[in-house]
Amino acid sequence: MDRRTVLKGLAGAGGLALTGGLAAPALAQGAAARTLRFVPQANLANFDPIWGTQYVVRNAAALVWDTLYGIDASLQPQRQMVESEEVTDDGATWTFKLRPGLKFHDGEPVLSKDVVASLSRWAARDPMGLMIKALQQELTVVDDRTFKWVLKQPFPKMLYALAKNNSPCSFIMPERIAQTDPFKQITDYVGSGPMKFAKSEWVPGAKAVFEKFADYVPRQEKASWLAGGKQILVDRVEWVVMPDPATAAAALQNGEVDWWESPIADLVPVLKKNKNISVDIGDPLGNIGSFRMNHLFPPFNDVRARRAVLMALSQEDYMRAIVGDDTALWKPLPGFFTPDTPLYSEVGGEILKGKRDFDAAKKLLAESGYAGQPVTCLVAQDQPITKAQGDVTADLLKKLGMNVDFVATDWGTVGSRRAQKTPPGQGGWAMFHTWHAGADCINPAPYTAIRANGDKAWFGWPNSPGVEKEVTAWFDAKNVDEEKAAVGRLNKAALEDVVYAPTGFFLSYTAWRKNVAGITKGPLPFFWGVSKSA
Amino acid sequence: MLSYILRRIVATLPVMAIVALFVFSLLYIAPGDPAVVIAGDQASPEDVERIRQSLGLDRPFLIQFGDWVWRILHGDLGTSIFTNLPVSAMIAQRLGPTLSLMTVTLLLTIVVAVPLGVVAAWKAGSLIDRAIMAFAVFGFSLPVFVVGYMLAYIFALELEWLPVQGYTPLAEGFWPWLENLILPAIALGCVYIALVARITRAAMLEVLQQDYIRTARAKGLGQGGILFIHALKNAAVPIVTVIGIGIALLIGGAVVTESVFAIPGLGRLTVDAILRRDYPVIQGIVLLFSFVYVLVNLLIDVTYTLVDPRIRY
Numbered sequence: 001m002d003r004r005t006v007l008k009g010l011a012g013a014g015g016l017a018l019t020g021g022l023a024a025p026a027l028a029q030g031a032a033a034r035t036l037r038f039v040p041q042a043n044l045a046n047f048d049p050i051w052g053t054q055y056v057v058r059n060a061a062a063l064v065w066d067t068l069y070g071i072d073a074s075l076q077p078q079r080q081m082v083e084s085e086e087v088t089d090d091g092a093t094w095t096f097k098l099r100p101g102l103k104f105h106d107g108e109p110v111l112s113k114d115v116v117a118s119l120s121r122w123a124a125r126d127p128m129g130l131m132i133k134a135l136q137q138e139l140t141v142v143d144d145r146t147f148k149w150v151l152k153q154p155f156p157k158m159l160y161a162l163a164k165n166n167s168p169c170s171f172i173m174p175e176r177i178a179q180t181d182p183f184k185q186i187t188d189y190v191g192s193g194p195m196k197f198a199k200s201e202w203v204p205g206a207k208a209v210f211e212k213f214a215d216y217v218p219r220q221e222k223a224s225w226l227a228g229g230k231q232i233l234v235d236r237v238e239w240v241v242m243p244d245p246a247t248a249a250a251a252l253q254n255g256e257v258d259w260w261e262s263p264i265a266d267l268v269p270v271l272k273k274n275k276n277i278s279v280d281i282g283d284p285l286g287n288i289g290s291f292r293m294n295h296l297f298p299p300f301n302d303v304r305a306r307r308a309v310l311m312a313l314s315q316e317d318y319m320r321a322i323v324g325d326d327t328a329l330w331k332p333l334p335g336f337f338t339p340d341t342p343l344y345s346e347v348g349g350e351i352l353k354g355k356r357d358f359d360a361a362k363k364l365l366a367e368s369g370y371a372g373q374p375v376t377c378l379v380a381q382d383q384p385i386t387k388a389q390g391d392v393t394a395d396l397l398k399k400l401g402m403n404v405d406f407v408a409t410d411w412g413t414v415g416s417r418r419a420q421k422t423p424p425g426q427g428g429w430a431m432f433h434t435w436h437a438g439a440d441c442i443n444p445a446p447y448t449a450i451r452a453n454g455d456k457a458w459f460g461w462p463n464s465p466g467v468e469k470e471v472t473a474w475f476d477a478k479n480v481d482e483e484k485a486a487v488g489r490l491n492k493a494a495l496e497d498v499v500y501a502p503t504g505f506f507l508s509y510t511a512w513r514k515n516v517a518g519i520t521k522g523p524l525p526f527f528w529g530v531s532k533s534a
Numbered sequence: 535m536l537s538y539i540l541r542r543i544v545a546t547l548p549v550m551a552i553v554a555l556f557v558f559s560l561l562y563i564a565p566g567d568p569a570v571v572i573a574g575d576q577a578s579p580e581d582v583e584r585i586r587q588s589l590g591l592d593r594p595f596l597i598q599f600g601d602w603v604w605r606i607l608h609g610d611l612g613t614s615i616f617t618n619l620p621v622s623a624m625i626a627q628r629l630g631p632t633l634s635l636m637t638v639t640l641l642l643t644i645v646v647a648v649p650l651g652v653v654a655a656w657k658a659g660s661l662i663d664r665a666i667m668a669f670a671v672f673g674f675s676l677p678v679f680v681v682g683y684m685l686a687y688i689f690a691l692e693l694e695w696l697p698v699q700g701y702t703p704l705a706e707g708f709w710p711w712l713e714n715l716i717l718p719a720i721a722l723g724c725v726y727i728a729l730v731a732r733i734t735r736a737a738m739l740e741v742l743q744q745d746y747i748r749t750a751r752a753k754g755l756g757q758g759g760i761l762f763i764h765a766l767k768n769a770a771v772p773i774v775t776v777i778g779i780g781i782a783l784l785i786g787g788a789v790v791t792e793s794v795f796a797i798p799g800l801g802r803l804t805v806d807a808i809l810r811r812d813y814p815v816i817q818g819i820v821l822l823f824s825f826v827y828v829l830v831n832l833l834i835d836v837t838y839t840l841v842d843p844r845i846r847y
Contacts, residue, residue: 207798256697412811
C-alpha cells in the first residue's frame, strides 16, 4: 500500500461523515482512455471565431464548426463540406453543391441558407472575405444543397479563401446563429463539426470540453490538416487552461494531462528526459518574429533610419533570446515569407545577411537626420516572445546611438497604444514587437503585416506602392510560377522600404504522453486521428 | 447586538460604492482596450472601433458608470465583455474553488499555527521556541510560488502522492476535493501559519505573565489546562484579529496559488480580467472582495464578544 492510498483512506474516513460516502477512488481506465486532456496555448475566453479572431478560438472552433473547404498539408484547398463546385468560363460565377447527409449538432440538416448566412458574416470580417464582398454581385441559395456566388469580376483565390486556416476561417453555422451581427458575439455554439461544445461544462479561463458528435460523417479521404476524413477516436476532449508553464510541465509528467500544445523552450529538456513523453516540433510553419516601426513619424518615417536598424540587427540575438540555445528551433530569415513553403523567397534579402555593420548603420542613421530624439519602444512584458525581442532591440538601438524610451507594459496596453496615430511624444509610439504565425505568411492573402497601403495598412502604416503592386500581381497570378515571381519582387520591395523588421523564423515544440497516438504537425492542433490508450 | 450588526452591514454600502467608483475610474484612466484584445492581433483599427462601439465602450465615462450603478442597484453585475456570460454566474462558478482553498488553508493554519505559538510561548527561550520561530521566519520569507513549486516537485512529481493541479468540487467526493487542495493550502498557508504562530506566541507570553496564571499554577492546575483553558482564551483577541486580517492575505495569495496549481478560482479570474480589461468582471470581483473584507471585520468584532465577555456593543 503506498502513501497516497493511505492518505485517501484517512481522508475518506474523515470525509465519510461529511459527505455521506466516498466517491469512486478513480475513473475506470476505459473512461480515462476515452478522454483526451489537452493544455492549449492560451485561454479560451470567448467562443465566436468570427467575432474574436485569436488563434486559440480558431483552434477550438475547428472542432465544432466545419468549413466548405480545408487547407491540407501541401497548402492546397480541398473539398470538405462541399461535394462539387463549378466556375463559369469567365471565372465570375461559382456554384457550389454541399455533401449529402451533413447535420448540425442539434439534428437539423445543413442547408444552403445556413452557408449563405455564414459566408456573409465571415465576409464582413475576414480580409479575403472583404475582397470577395467588394466584388460580389450576389450570394444566393439555389436549392437546399446548392448555392451560387456571382462576382463582378473573377477572384482566382476563391477556394483558397474558403479553405485557409488563418483567422477568421469561414466556419459554417446554422442560419439563426450566423445572422448575428459580425461585431457581436454569438451565444449558441451549434456546429456541424466532428465534436460538440459542452457549454454547460465551460469554465472560461479554466476548462472547455468537447464531445464526439456521433452523427458526423467524415470524408473518405485520409485526414490532412483541415481537409479529409476527420475521424474522432476519443469520446471527449478536455481543454485544461494552465497559465503557469511549470505546472503544465508537471501535470504532463505525472499524467494529469495528455498533450501540451506549446511547452516553453526552457522546460523542453525536462520533458525530453521523461521516458513517458514525446516531444516534437508542433507547427512546421513556425512563427516569424517582428518589430514594427512607425512610418508616420521621425525617426522611422525616413527609410534610411529603418534601413539602418535592419543593417545592424542580428537575427541570431533575437532568436536565442526567444528560444534559447536549441539551434533546431530557429533559422535566419532574410525575407518575409515562411521558409520551406512554395513561395519562400530571399530576393533582396542581403541587408539581413552576413556580418552586421554598425558603422555603416550609424552613418545611414545620421544621414536620415536623426537628432537624438527619444524612440518610444513598446514592449509587452506579459508575453515572453515580445519581452525577449524588446530587450534585444533596446540594446541594439543603444548601440546605434539612439535614445531609447523603453515602455515596458502589458499586451492590453501595447495593443491599444499601437493604434494611436499621434506622434510618439503625444501618446503614440515609434516601434513595437510582435510575431506572426508562419501559416499566415505563406502567401500575401492572409498576410496583413506585409501590406503597405498607408492608412489602410497594419499598425505602423507603411506606404509603399511597390509592395502593393506586387501584392496585386500575386492575386492576379495565373500559375505558381507567376506567383513565385510576384512574391520574389514583393520580398525585395518590402525589404527596400522596410515594411517591418523580421527578427527570424522560430519553431516551437509540442509534447504529449506516449500513450497518445496520431498527433500530426500543423499550424493548429488537429484532434482527428488522435487516440489514447489506457 | 443584532442592531449593531445591521448598522454595520448598512454602513458597508457607502464603502463599497466608493471602492467601486475608485476602481471604475482607475480602470478607465489606465491604458489598454478590451476591444483590441478581442479583435486579435491582425485586426484593423476599423474592426477595433466597431467592436468598441458594439460593447458600448465608446460612450462617455459618466454614462458608462451611471449605467453600471443603475444595473447594480437592480442586482445585475453586468455581462462579461469577453465571455458574454453574466458576471454573477462567472463569479459563482469561481467562488467554490477559492472558498475551498481558503477554508482548507484557514483550518490548516488554526490547527498548526495556534498550537505552535502556544508551545513556543510555553517553552520561551528554549531550543523548541527558537526552532518554531525560525520556521516562522522561514515560512514568512518564502514566496508562495516558490513553496508551491517545491511542494509540487516533491509530493506530486517525485513521490506521486498528490496531484499537481486542478480542482474537484466537494459534490464529487471528499477525497477528490481535498487531494487537489492539500498542496495549494500548504503553499498558501506557510506565510499565514508563520504570522499566526508569532502573534499567538507574543499574546500568550503576555498572558502567561499575569497574576491569575500564577494563581492557577499555585492551585496545582496542569500545564495543558493553564495553557489552553486559561491563557489561550485570554490571548484570543489579538489571535482572532490576525486570523481575520489574514483573510485579506489569503485573497491576495490565492491569485498566485491558483495560477501555480491551476485552480479555477476567483484569483485567476481577477488576473485574467485585469489583463484583458474586462471591466464588468473586475468591478464585480472588487465589489465582492470589498464586501468580504467588511464582513470579515464584522465577524472579528462579533467574535471579540464571544472570547471576551467584557466587550459589548
